[in-house]
Amino acid sequence: MNFLAHLYLSGNHPKIMVGNFIGDFVKGRNLYDQYEYEIAVGIELHRALDEFTDHHPAVQQGKIRLRARYRHYAGVIIDIFYDHFLARNWNNHHETLLPDYAEQVYRLMEQHENILPDEVKYMLSFMTKGNWLVNYARLEGIDRALKGMARRTTHISNMEHAVEDLNIFYDRFLEEFNLFFPDAKKFAALWLEQKNSATNMNR
Numbered sequence: 001m002n003f004l005a006h007l008y009l010s011g012n013h014p015k016i017m018v019g020n021f022i023g024d025f026v027k028g029r030n031l032y033d034q035y036e037y038e039i040a041v042g043i044e045l046h047r048a049l050d051e052f053t054d055h056h057p058a059v060q061q062g063k064i065r066l067r068a069r070y071r072h073y074a075g076v077i078i079d080i081f082y083d084h085f086l087a088r089n090w091n092n093h094h095e096t097l098l099p100d101y102a103e104q105v106y107r108l109m110e111q112h113e114n115i116l117p118d119e120v121k122y123m124l125s126f127m128t129k130g131n132w133l134v135n136y137a138r139l140e141g142i143d144r145a146l147k148g149m150a151r152r153t154t155h156i157s158n159m160e161h162a163v164e165d166l167n168i169f170y171d172r173f174l175e176e177f178n179l180f181f182p183d184a185k186k187f188a189a190l191w192l193e194q195k196n197s198a199t200n201m202n203r
Contacts, residue, residue: 002083009188016042058176087137102133
């Protein structure tokens with residue numbers, strides 16, 4: 001999953017959202033030495049969600065469809081596609097309108113700028129100006145995101161062509177998302193509940 005899905009699956013926990021948002025940019029295992037508790041929990045949740053996503057049967061089906069053309073970038077492309085489906089159908093998942101939710105996210109990240117990795121600070125300025133989270137709902141926004149990623153890769157990825165495949169197989173990718181995302185919601189909610197229970201037991 002990409003940024004929007006990771007944020008959404010953090011629930012209404014601002015610091016966990018921050019940790020989940022920066023998860024791809026944080027290395028190592030000593031998270032609780034580097035960050036305050038809820039930020040570290042968010043990073044752990046990000047990693048758990050990535051592993052869950054990689055092994056979900058619906059996601060694997062989508063990867064198979066893309067692998068011949070995009071090789072190991074297939075999973076990255078699926079992440080972007082799923083943010084598109086979430087953004088496009090946002091009102092079915094969240095009571096806050098997506099433009100308002102996105103503004104809240106941008107402000108939240110700016111409030112935690114002091115702990116954001118340098119790469120995230122750099123990216124966030126473009127994300128905010130381009131309102132990525134809202135524009136994921138449009139194919140043009142997804143196309144722009146994929147072309148930007150293609151420019152930043154050191155190897156040929158072909159990601160600049162991925163929207164072509166999204167258009168061709170749109171209904172199949174959407175069906176797979178609709179199979180996957182309810183499971184992801186349950187996984188994230190249970191993971192957070194278990195984390196909270198374990199923390200309370202250790203106090």
